[in-house]
Amino acid sequence: MTNQDKIPTSNPLILVDGSSYLFRAYHVPYLQALSTSYGQPTGAITGVLNMIKSLQKDYPSGNIIVIFDAKGKTFRNDLYPEYKANRPPMPDDLRTQIAPLHNIIEALGLPLLVIDGVEADDVIGTLAHQASQLGMETVISTGDKDMAQLVTPHVRLINTMTNVELDEAGVFEKFGVKPEQIIDYLALMGDKVDNIPGVDKCGPKTAAKWLNEHQTLEQVIENAEQVKGKIGEHLRNAIPHLPLSYELATIKLDVDLPVEVQDLKANQQNTDKLLELAKQFELKRLITEVEKNAQSSATPSTGQQEQRPAVEVDYQCILTQEEFNNWVEKLKSADLFAFDTETTSLNYMEAEIVGVSFAIYEGEAAYVPLGHDYLDAPQQLDKKDVLAILKPILQNSKIKKVGQHLKYDKNVLANYDINLQGIAFDTMLESYVLNSVATKHDMDSLANFYLGVDTIHFEDIAGKGSKQLTFNQIELEQAAPYAAEDADITLRLHNVLAEKLKSETDLNSIFTEIELPLSSVLARMEQFGVLIDSQQLAQQSQDLALRIINLEKEVYELAGEEFNLASPKQLQEILYKKMDLPVLKKTPKGAPSTAEEVLQELAINYPLPKLLMEYRGLSKLKNTYTDKLPKMINMRTGRVHTSYHQAIAATGRLSSTEPNLQNIPIRTEEGRRVRQAFVARPGYKIVAADYSQIELRIMAHLSGDKGLLTAFAAGKDIHTATASEVFSTPIDAVSIEQRRNAKAINFGLIYGMSAFGLSRQLNITRHDAQKYMDLYFERYPAVLTYMEDTRTLAKEKGYVSTVFGRRLYLPEINASNGMRRKGAERAAINAPMQGTAADIIKKAMLAVDHWISEQTDNDIKMIMQVHDELVFEIKEQKIEEYKTQIISLMENAVSLDVPLIVEAGVGENWDEAH
Structure with missing residues (x-):
């Protein structure tokens, strides 16, 4: 994990302990009385849904994930058969509410996890740990005291029923011990409910007293002989089973999950299913809310968009040559048309075209099926003939096209020897540039957000899971309206989004000059691939x-x-x-x-x-x-052939999947051997060009600090220079330890690290850490001014900007909750640097790609982008010439107040070149 990978914290991860709330809601007296007219209890369902709604209100930009215990035993029963043996079986009137509640949560679009063999606590612990590794702020919604062991500077607890939040200081105030001592604390006390043996007669005060004296359970045991009286005897008698109690109380952080935390995102709410369930279980409040939302076509939650009138649709399924010819003539004369492909796979290298759709006017769209092969499928036009007719239109750069994530369609068409040109707009990128965090950028989410339209979802016509159909297996009665709607909605979205972009000059430039042209650059890289x-x-x-x-x-x-x-x-x-x-x-x-x-x-x-x-x-x-x-x-x-993603990271950073090139290991010799398998064609070599300390250079530019600007202008090692300043040491006398501490400060400040965080990283006292930071700001005062001004500006505007005008919205910058506000403030300081670095590497890619396109030979290909590095495959005879040109183009891609430095290497493989 590099600094560049860290995810901004303006959208906290909310982990809901569903099982904890389920039991607590069940025992609330007024909820116990709730049931349907036919006797089905609904109190626990109502209680949990109320808590989820409260979280959605308090954390409007949070990513909520709900976790429940699975049925059956867990690994703790294997460790200790008596674990939870005294618990009575779940009451039937509670058990009958679990499945309906799960179904309602899924219909709400919230990710739901139930993992066999572990408890919900372990799943939550693992997700929180993964999130911390990515730099994400996490809120665990629970009433379970055991969860206090998970609290860190990036993880806090909230009890939605009591509205009490616990950070590190709050844990100590409540329990008398630090979060890292909670497991020891629980082991000493034991737990009668879970049947975990502890020290007889050891209550919270005694456990806290011992741990404050001796710090850890192990040290309490080592000093057991010093404990006087009856409680000392109880402690000594408990020593044989305390290690087991510790293990039983420890929440796992490494559960093997079917999905990683960054991939758990809310889906579109299934309004029809939700309304059906709400009526089935007579949840009046939910019925009212769903019906009200369904009637409203106001789009964004902010209410900023105007209500749009409903559009009457006319969708055609083209099965005859005459109908197709008519549409071809329309496309040829259109100023702009929306275009989409339907395929057999999300993998663009393996996808086969099943059909294509078009829209020229809102509400009017056509689907041309070309490969539906289910039993009794009607006769369709010949795919080869249709694509041959469309090819000159699709390749005509003067005929403008708009699409949703057109890079995918461009890659699929390339498999049919069609080079899609004239890409004038892309709704995914238009939305992403306007506001990267307001909504997800898939078409269904955008249609709901900007148009107030609940589109046909792929799962509605194809099914889910292992039985999901591929598009060629879907009957035209369902496939045609779905495909035609894709084109129509894309056109409608563009008309809304383009109008908004026009009024924002900087954002429009980001879209037209960076993101849209970059899409085609990435497509070429993806198509060529890596050997x-x-x-x-x-x-x-x-x-x-x-x-x-x-x-x-x-x-x-x-x-x-x-x-x-x-x-x-x-x-x-x-x-x-x-x-x-x-x-x-x-x-x-x-x-x-x-x-x-x-x-x-x-x-x-x-x-x-x-x-x-x-x-x-x-x-x-x-x-x-x-x-x-x-x-x-x-x-x-x-x-x-990897897939690059432009509309994922809030800061503008690119990511990639299948494989994730950002995570190919580099720090160990064994890991670098993997990079040695990334090779060049015979007669070619790999060249890797990497920006040096780009975010620190951007900090110098943004802050205008004379000390930093001077150090970079003189070509000094910035960490050594910082150490020299902070520790008042001649630059040639700086020790390795001083440089390491200076490096931690340099990077820590970029990510809004507090003195507490720095003390943990350097393993020094908070006092010493604060002293280091004070010394840093004395030497580089403009950095402190920049940070303070950025926080103020973010609070006024609700966003910060990169050097080039990309906006990075911070929904919680003015939150009443101090922790959420501070998380947004940290993001406010970091985001302009990450975002500017993202813009710079993208501008460099565009400059290099343009230069490559002017070469008459085929001696160079840009094959990968990883963090701040570009990787090329270059013919051996042109290495030195082209390497020099690449370095020049990258270093001069933008003009800052500090020089940009690019280091480039050459090798038979990626490892040698890096």
């Missing part, structure tokens, strides 16, 4: 498999026993108790750390950690990369 040495990866996988097996045996021999190498708890027992290795660092929860950096340091002097480091690295490498990358190679081209 992968599959034989090298296959051999590497075999070597890894053998080495992993041997490593396990060697680890067991050194440890003197077999154990689960993936279990931090068991690893702690082996390393720190059995082998008595030194504790170099502790986890936030106070346990001896088994993190990678700790094992790496221990590995210098101890053989077991060295083997474990190798085992971990090789296992991840094999499972994530060497096994998977060869399966992504396209059989037709022999190359891997």
